Amino acid sequence: MRQNLFHSLRARCLGFAPNLVAPILVALMVVVTLVSCTKKEAGTPGSSSEKLAGPGITIGLVLDKGGKDDKSFNSAAVAGAERAAKEFGVVIKDVESPDDAAFEPAMRTFAERGMPLVIGIGFAQTDPMKKVAAQFPKTHFAVIDGVVEGPNVTSFMFEEHEGSYLVGYLAGLVTKTGKVGFVGGMEIAMIRRFLMAYEAGVIAANPKAKVFSNFVGITASAWANPSKGKELALSQIGQGADIIFHAAGASGMGVFDAVEEKKVFAIGVDSNQNGIKPGRVLTSMLKRVDNAVYEVIRSEVEGRFKPGPNSFGLKDKGVDMAVDANNEALVAPHMKKLDEVREQIISGKIVVPDFYKTQPTSGTK
Amino acid sequence: MELLIAFVESVMRVSVPLLFAAYGGLISERSGLANVALEGQLLLSAFVAAATVALTQNAWVGLGAGIVAGGLGGAVFGWTSVKSRADHIVIGIAFNMLIAGLIPTVCRAWFGVTGGTPQLQRDARFTSDISFFLAAVLVGGILWWALQSTRWGLRLKAAGDRPEALTVQGVSAGWVRIQASTLCGLVVGIGGVNLSLCQGSGYIREMAGGRGFIALAAIIFGGWRPVQTGLACLLFAVADAVQTMLQGKSIFDLAIPNSIVQIIPYVATLLLLAFRRSMMSAPSAINKPV
Numbered sequence: 001m002r003q004n005l006f007h008s009l010r011a012r013c014l015g016f017a018p019n020l021v022a023p024i025l026v027a028l029m030v031v032v033t034l035v036s037c038t039k040k041e042a043g044t045p046g047s048s049s050e051k052l053a054g055p056g057i058t059i060g061l062v063l064d065k066g067g068k069d070d071k072s073f074n075s076a077a078v079a080g081a082e083r084a085a086k087e088f089g090v091v092i093k094d095v096e097s098p099d100d101a102a103f104e105p106a107m108r109t110f111a112e113r114g115m116p117l118v119i120g121i122g123f124a125q126t127d128p129m130k131k132v133a134a135q136f137p138k139t140h141f142a143v144i145d146g147v148v149e150g151p152n153v154t155s156f157m158f159e160e161h162e163g164s165y166l167v168g169y170l171a172g173l174v175t176k177t178g179k180v181g182f183v184g185g186m187e188i189a190m191i192r193r194f195l196m197a198y199e200a201g202v203i204a205a206n207p208k209a210k211v212f213s214n215f216v217g218i219t220a221s222a223w224a225n226p227s228k229g230k231e232l233a234l235s236q237i238g239q240g241a242d243i244i245f246h247a248a249g250a251s252g253m254g255v256f257d258a259v260e261e262k263k264v265f266a267i268g269v270d271s272n273q274n275g276i277k278p279g280r281v282l283t284s285m286l287k288r289v290d291n292a293v294y295e296v297i298r299s300e301v302e303g304r305f306k307p308g309p310n311s312f313g314l315k316d317k318g319v320d321m322a323v324d325a326n327n328e329a330l331v332a333p334h335m336k337k338l339d340e341v342r343e344q345i346i347s348g349k350i351v352v353p354d355f356y357k358t359q360p361t362s363g364t365k
Numbered sequence: 366m367e368l369l370i371a372f373v374e375s376v377m378r379v380s381v382p383l384l385f386a387a388y389g390g391l392i393s394e395r396s397g398l399a400n401v402a403l404e405g406q407l408l409l410s411a412f413v414a415a416a417t418v419a420l421t422q423n424a425w426v427g428l429g430a431g432i433v434a435g436g437l438g439g440a441v442f443g444w445t446s447v448k449s450r451a452d453h454i455v456i457g458i459a460f461n462m463l464i465a466g467l468i469p470t471v472c473r474a475w476f477g478v479t480g481g482t483p484q485l486q487r488d489a490r491f492t493s494d495i496s497f498f499l500a501a502v503l504v505g506g507i508l509w510w511a512l513q514s515t516r517w518g519l520r521l522k523a524a525g526d527r528p529e530a531l532t533v534q535g536v537s538a539g540w541v542r543i544q545a546s547t548l549c550g551l552v553v554g555i556g557g558v559n560l561s562l563c564q565g566s567g568y569i570r571e572m573a574g575g576r577g578f579i580a581l582a583a584i585i586f587g588g589w590r591p592v593q594t595g596l597a598c599l600l601f602a603v604a605d606a607v608q609t610m611l612q613g614k615s616i617f618d619l620a621i622p623n624s625i626v627q628i629i630p631y632v633a634t635l636l637l638l639a640f641r642r643s644m645m646s647a648p649s650a651i652n653k654p655v
Contacts, residue, residue: 067469067570069478096479187623214612218627221574227382227564228574231375235609238371250480250569257566260487276484 057117059297060110061094062103064122066223066249068096072270073289077121077144080290084297099220104128111136117300119144119293123190129153140305142296144289147309154299156292157311160190161197162345163285163319164245165352167267168201169341170283170321171243172209173334174265175202181236181244182213183229183255186222191215193355194247194269194285200353204341212236216251229254237262243282245269256281265330274326282330284322291318315346372606377498378564380602382407382573384501385556386580387587387594388508389549393439394584395512396545397525397538399652401457402442404577405464406550410435410557412468415482415568416475422489424562431558432551438464439550443543450654469570481569482561491563497555502595504552509591521545525648528655538655553577579634586637588646597637604633 061081063074074096081092093115095106103125110118111132118139120129123146133141133150140152147155171180180202184191199211214232216222229251233244237258244259245267246252252269253276259266260277268274268284275281292312299305312318321338323331331338344350386403393400414431418424438460446456469479476482491497512518520541523531528538556576561568579601587594608629614621 067479070480187627212613214609215623215627217574218624219575221571224569224571225574226566226569226572227378227560230564231379231605231609232612235371235375238367250572253484253567253569254565261492 056089056091057301058091058093058113058115059300060107060113060115060118061092061293062106062110062118062120062125063094063096064124065097065099065220068094070250071273072249073145073287074121076271076287076289077119077293080293081119081297083290084294084301088297088301090297090301100124100128104132107132107141108135111139116140117142117297117305119296121145121289121293140300140307144292144296145287151307154296154305154307155309156296157309158287158292158319159311159313159354160285160287160319161193161352161354162314163287163321164194164197165201165204165345165350166314166321166338166342167245167283167285168198169205170201170331170334170338171198171245171267172202172205173337174282174330175206175209175243177240177242178206178208179210179212179240179242181233181241182211183232183236183244183246183248183252184213184215185248185251186217187215189355189359191247194245196355196358197352198245204350212239212241216248223249223251225251226254226257230258233258233266234262237264243267245285247285268322272322272324274322274324278326279330281327283327286320286322288312288318288320313346314342372610374494375606375609376599376602378494379605380598381494381497381501381559382556382564382576383580383583383598383601384498384505384595385559386553386577387583387598388501388504388591389435389439389552389554389556390577390580390584391508391587391589391591391594392521392552393443393542393546393549394589394651395525395648396521396542397528397648397650397653397655398443398446398542398546398549399453399457400442400546400549401454401578401581402438402460403553403580404573404575405457405461406435406438406442406553407557407560407573407577408468408571409438409464410550410554411561411565411572412472412482412557412568414554414558415485415561415565416472418485418489418562419476419482419567422486424489424491427489427562428491428555428558431562432554435554435557436547436551439553440543440547442550443546446546447539447542447655453652465571468568472568479570481572482567485562485567487566490566491559494563497559497563500555504555505591505595512591522648524655525650528650528653532655542655582634582638585647586641588641589648590646600637601630601634604630 068074068078085092097103107118119142121144126146126148129141129143129148133153142154144156182195195213202209202211216225216228229248233255242264244255246255247269256266256277259280265282267282270287273284390400390403410431413434414427417430418427442460446453473479524538524541531538583597584594586597608626611626612623
């Protein structure tokens with residue numbers, strides 16, 4: 001009897017085993033996905049109590065896709081937050097978002113936990129923040145690189161056209177062929193803003209110059225398709241371009257590969273990318289996300305959080321041109337002229353064309 | 366003339382990952398395994414290859430590791446599909462999601478970052494696009510010959526069309542499918558290696574960008590036959606290269622909007638598939654358990 005039971009059990013288990021494969025695979029998949037999403041939610045060690053103001057408060061940081069260590073936007077945000085954490089003794093909780101749909105729940109979770117300030121990085125978070133901020137009127141929200149209107153939201157925008165004009169001016173001075181290129185990720189208003197000012201800068205330095213512009217794609221993968229970025233860059237180089245400015249996220253890596261192969265120059269974007277291919281990167285157009293994040297945390301800690309838009313331009317070093325050991329020799333002969341241009345932009349003597357102002361409604365769509 | 370050379374080079378570069386993915390997928394599909402896991406296999410081998418090179422600084426070791434990883438991925442996909450008797454499409458989607466979650470996790474453990482492997486130096490990568498293209502053509506030729514003139518090819522086709530005929534002969538159709546899926550992974554693996562070690566300089570999250578699915582479309586458009594599938598891949602590559610060249614150009618001083626130019630490859634795919642009566646030639650036991 002016992003034997004029989006054992007046999008039938010064993011037979012049943014074995015008989016079922018193959019059918020279990022699919023559920024197990026699915027379960028494994030779910031676990032892995034969850035782990036990869038949640039594991040990144042690591043705060044700096046310290047007190048976990050969430051007070052309402054002053055040092056010791058917990059601040060939520062919702063990062064953009066691409067992850068904490070994208071050596072660009074998100075890394076800069078984390079660096080700024082960590083600097084503020086160290087100086088003001090606040091606790092930072094951050095979360096990475098695998099896709100656009102994850103922003104809203106992440107913000108809501110932070111707000112529900114009673115965090116006094118929730119910071120969203122990247123223009124893709126403007127819509128979810130508009131929604132969540134309205135639901136939590138007592139929580140302060142900050143969006144970096146986008147605009148959200150609301151009595152409890154502050155927005156930090158970068159005057160990326162000022163920086164783009166400056167690097168465009170440099171490209172115009174340096175180009176030998178009189179042809180330069182631009183590779184954008186997707187053809188959205190923000191990237192058009194880069195392009196428009198870059199073109200203006202190039203032409204101001206070199207009125208006969210020609211600017212080629214290409215865009216990687218029309219879906220989210222446009223920001224993570226290095227082969228296509230390289231293909232576009234090679235095509236521009238084939239037409240004579242000897243300097244290529246990219247604003248294409250990770251697809252820009254392909255642009256760097258192309259300029260290395262063909263021995264021309266690239267211009268990096270967002271963070272200092274001069275070191276990616278030392279000597280082949282003319283400069284990088286910096287957006288100081290770290291400073292913006294630091295500023296907003298400071299204002300919260302000091303109890304002077306102010307809703308409304310803020311913009312960071314050349315004047316307050318919110319955008320800038322990266323100069324370091326990797327490119328010093330390349331840009332040194334032109335620095336004097338560039339400093340003049342910078343001064344003229346700041347003083348308003350040069351008015352950099354702004355794509356947003358050419359649109360009926362300004363925004364980051 | 367220079368423009369033509371640049372164009373042909375561009376077509377060759379773009380087509381390489383498509384060709385390998387499509388030939389791999391063709392092996393799997395002809396055995397009756399509907400394969401939507403090509404994208405995941407491309408990513409898997411691209412990542413393993415780049416990670417290996419980051420650790421060893423040797424492109425050839427990376428090539429080997431990428432191919433083996435692709436093969437393992439193919440074996441897992443084939444084994445689960447055959448043993449579970451479940452819908453291959455569902456297993457394939459699960460496989461892609463597993464890879465999408467697994468790579469960032471492993472990447473973080475090894476390199477401390479989720480976004481991708483470190484950038485690889487030029488001398489630790491492959492720089493000859495044309496060798497990859499020739500290899501792809503060679504694989505296509507071998508596949509064409511093997512499918513019609515070898516016992517392996519006959520069994521493969523039998524597993525896809527009449528698995529019960531194999532069973533009568535005492536050959537396990539399931540086993541043939543698992544082998545086919547493993548071989549598929551090995552071939553797709555070369556395409557993945559090409560993405561991260563030749564076209565790119567390291568792995569970047571989701572860098573395959575849908576190429577696995579375009580390859581699948583090429584198989585269907587090619588009517589599950591090697592030569593036609595290869596040509597379909599080249600056609601897609603041409604559409605992409607045309608797209609690259611036309612961007613920002615104007616005809617008779619009339620600028621073509623980029624958004625129109627950029628949808629050329631997608632429209633081409635749609636039209637090609639719409640105007641083919643291709644489903645007729647699908648292996649008759651595709652996506653059926655054995």
